Amino acid sequence: MKLEGVELRRIRMPLRTPFRTSFGTEHERDVLLLRAVTTEAEGWGECVAMSEPLYSSEHVDGAAEVISRFLVPAVSGATSVAQASVAMARFKGHPMAKAAVEMALLDAQLRASGMSFGTFLGAVRPTVPAGVSVGIASDIPSLLSTVEGFLAEGYVRIKLKIEPGWDVEPVRAVRGAFGDSVPLQVDANAAYSLSDARHLARLDDFDLLLIEEPLDSLHDHVSLARQLRTPICLDESITSARVAAEAISAGACQVVNIKAGRVGGYLEARRVHDVCSAHGVPVWCGGMLETGIGRAANVALAALPGFVLPGDVSASDRYFAEDVAGPFVVEEGSVRVPEGAGLGVVPDAGLLASLTTSVVFVS
Numbered sequence: 001m002k003l004e005g006v007e008l009r010r011i012r013m014p015l016r017t018p019f020r021t022s023f024g025t026e027h028e029r030d031v032l033l034l035r036a037v038t039t040e041a042e043g044w045g046e047c048v049a050m051s052e053p054l055y056s057s058e059h060v061d062g063a064a065e066v067i068s069r070f071l072v073p074a075v076s077g078a079t080s081v082a083q084a085s086v087a088m089a090r091f092k093g094h095p096m097a098k099a100a101v102e103m104a105l106l107d108a109q110l111r112a113s114g115m116s117f118g119t120f121l122g123a124v125r126p127t128v129p130a131g132v133s134v135g136i137a138s139d140i141p142s143l144l145s146t147v148e149g150f151l152a153e154g155y156v157r158i159k160l161k162i163e164p165g166w167d168v169e170p171v172r173a174v175r176g177a178f179g180d181s182v183p184l185q186v187d188a189n190a191a192y193s194l195s196d197a198r199h200l201a202r203l204d205d206f207d208l209l210l211i212e213e214p215l216d217s218l219h220d221h222v223s224l225a226r227q228l229r230t231p232i233c234l235d236e237s238i239t240s241a242r243v244a245a246e247a248i249s250a251g252a253c254q255v256v257n258i259k260a261g262r263v264g265g266y267l268e269a270r271r272v273h274d275v276c277s278a279h280g281v282p283v284w285c286g287g288m289l290e291t292g293i294g295r296a297a298n299v300a301l302a303a304l305p306g307f308v309l310p311g312d313v314s315a316s317d318r319y320f321a322e323d324v325a326g327p328f329v330v331e332e333g334s335v336r337v338p339e340g341a342g343l344g345v346v347p348d349a350g351l352l353a354s355l356t357t358s359v360v361f362v363s
């Protein structure tokens, strides 16, 4: 299989409702999609970088530059995805850019061979449980009505985004309104520091599944873990399988959130899964407000055996009025793993065209 070139397409997807986290409020998703054209098949990739470097250091313009200037030329002679990954590894950083290129090449290779993403990665389930991430609200009543709606839609796990000033009270209110049996967790996106340990320990009363990335230092999570009963889950800090092994050995986390974009691709994501499973550490699949393209790959990943906790694997309509591919839906609390070759979904050409803000072909 020979790569003829890669189309980079920027699309603008309005969010149905603004999504607020400890790092900011998003009103739309500025997405970079890749279409790899090879001699045998086409493959789609999605870059999960945000338009501004708020979640991590990457941003969409930077990723597009790195992909077109360094990554596509580096992989142009590769005859397999494994070879392409090695060719990209000499460039430091830029995991989201690398992950998008790898995803497009992998999709092309799998479509050519007729194998699904799930089968390739090692999926062991036909469906995955659907969790949902709930943004910081303006007040408690509006949070409760949002959570009530998601529970009515069948989501089996609720994650509340938290920040200093919006933590114990929203958790208390959700527990009070919906009871102790709703699987509930929180995500701080690194908004706290170690001096908040005693405050964060107040969350121990609410029987949370986990607290995700409370601090901005990998090392400080070791100290915090000793002061909390609530398990610590790491997201932003886990940048590779090697770092996952180090974090687990150091006692920095008891659970790991896996996002392929954050660790440089689905092959590395599978290695993170393998390392965690070998250590008996449960993992779950994170989300970056993906379109149906990225969502298809996440759903396949989430079907691996070590993904024993529900992920931020939601329906397309959690974020978008209209999705470019799918749509993915929640049925009986689960999302179905696509079975077709590659990602098992392709974007709708007309919708793509109407959302496109720029398109270039790099060869």
Ligand code: NPQ
Pocket: 019, 021, 026, 029, 048, 049, 050, 055, 133, 187, 189, 235, 286, 287, 288, 289, 312
């Ligand atoms: C997390 N995701 O787990 C991320 C953070 C996040 C579903 O909570 C635009 C693009 C907005 C990516 C907001 C969820 C985003 C984004 C939050 C990622 O930490």
Ligand code: MG
Pocket: 187, 189, 212, 213, 235, 236, 257, 286
């Ligand atoms: Mg997170």
